[in-house]
Amino acid sequence: MPIIEITTLTHPGVEIFSSLTEAQLRRCVDDERGIFIAESPKVINVALDAGYEPLALLCEHKHITGDAADIIARAGDIPVYTGSRELLAALTGYTLTRGVLCAMRRPEEKSIDAVCRDARRVVVIDGVVDTTNIGAIFRSAAALGIDAVLLTRTSCDPLNRRAVRVSMGSVFLVPWTWIDEPVESLGALGFRTAAMALTDNSVSIDDEKLCAEPRLAIIMGTEGDGLAPSVIASADYVVRIPMHHSVDSLNVAAAAAVAFWQLRTRG
DSSP, X not given: OOEEEOOSTTOTTGGGXXXXXXXXXXXXXXXXXXXXXXXXXXXXXXXXXXXXXEEEEEEEXXXXXXXXXXXXXXXXXXXXXXXXXXXXXXXXXXXXGGGEEEEEEOOOOOOHHHHHTTOSEEEEEOSOOOHHHHHHHHHHHHHTTOOEEEEOTTXXXXXSHHHHHHTTTGGGTSOEEEOOXXXXXXXXXXXXXXXXXXXXTOEEXXXXXXXXXXXXXXXXXXXXXBSOHHHXXXXXXXXXXXXXXXXXXXXXXXXXXXXXXXXXXXX
16 A cells, blocks of 8 residues: 655545545546545444445555554545644645545435335434534434435435544445435325424324334425425324423424434334
8 A cells, every 4th residue: 555645735545535426526547436535543444344345545654654544444545635733724724533434436326215125213314414413313223223325415424524524434344225215205205294394283202103114204495594484294103302491492403313312113
């Protein structure tokens, strides 16, 4: 594996870590799948364990024989770009978390049928655009037994660098894909849908019928406006989380964690 010392911000090959936007990363390299950036040794190792393909590493000098040593040994014959902490911060625009970045090939997009085939609990993320919220929802999904994640095209890319980091690599652990059809189409796969929203006909999240559903899709809406009226109207259940002290809602990531725990499969 070649160790390449860089001394300038324009060294050939490092543009994937610096000048390319997230949208450009999704379209670059040698096929239509594009790439994404994983940050920190722990997250990179989770991705490698899940079978993701590394393309290049960027790390501080000290991490070549430190935190990045195991990754370098596992990654095969890929370039490893290295330089001072100050140079790499100037290159990327931020101080590297634990001093290591890895460019990885994006996986092929999966079908909804494949992702949901054996799932009993899935979450549909509808229009959530904040990278921190996406990462937090994935982390809760992995921890609390959600079998798959479906995202509308209006939602943030789960392989956005910050979303990956906030999730602590959970985006590599839970099967996910994009959903282009109306959410009610999941009924054809045997799912009942539960829209998380405040309406006059909503049921409490501890309603026994909800937990008894053999296959349930939990729909989470945008950070500001929540779910569209058409999505709410098409759902089999409209579900609320009981609140106190006149608080009317939770952050979408916090609400998702509550919903995942309460609506988990039992036994």
